[in-house]
Amino acid sequence: MNIILLGPPGAGKGTQASRLEQQRGMVQLSTGDMLRAALKAGTPVGVKAKAVMEAGELVSDAIVSALIGERLDGLDGAGAIFDGYPRTAAQAEALDVLLAERGRTLDHVIELAVDEDALVERITGRFTCAKCGEGYHDRFKQTAVAGVCDVCGSTEFKRRPDDNEETVRTRMAEYRAKTAPILPLYEARGIVARVDGMADIDAVTQQIAAILDRANAPAA
């Protein structure tokens, strides 16, 4: 099964993708994570993307589609969870080709419907473990022991440079202008399911599970 998690910045794409990885053995393909890794490693792609990401604008379609193609080749049989990709009509077209070339189909586009006003708070409160990458939030997902990662015990955390209010507003505008318009394309194929992304994290996970399991159930 291959699915897209679609939603604006802070909608919970990364949070839910990492749960699907743990619970279902699917693989999260986050172009944001790939670009941040490239940036950290100082590759040509990372160098090119840095200023664009810091401004909250979109990196070129060719760069991100190439990253996705490379990662799809390493998946073997595992299902893919596209997180933060596709983000433009050109990327949606590229994804169709990338999947077809590999004999994969796109089974679901799960739209995380959220109230934009809440997103700034979600994003400015976000932090992750510097060692294992587990995601947290100042209010919505605190560590069990203050200052210690629940998963690996590390005491070092980090915040994304693009997680400030001004950049978030640009990221949201980019979403509205370039990403939301690709939804009708998938609606026409009958593969879009909408979940309430304002529910708490566990409830969102349950809504997604219901969609994937319902779809998997043998026809009566």
Ligand code: AP5
């Ligand atoms: P990317 O990394 O994809 O960022 P984004 O789309 O802005 O999305 P976020 O990662 O901010 O949000 P999320 O939905 O994953 O939320 P999360 O689960 O963390 O992209 C970054 C940049 O890279 C882009 O701006 C662009 O420059 C570039 N880029 C990436 N892909 C590209 C592409 N395809 N084309 C061109 N450029 C590209 O949740 C947020 C917080 O809220 C967390 O702290 C979490 O704990 C909390 N939270 C989650 N769910 C809930 C809930 N239900 N209730 C309460 N709190 C919650």
Ligand code: MG
């Ligand atoms: Mg994310």
Ligand code: ZN
């Ligand atoms: Zn950790």
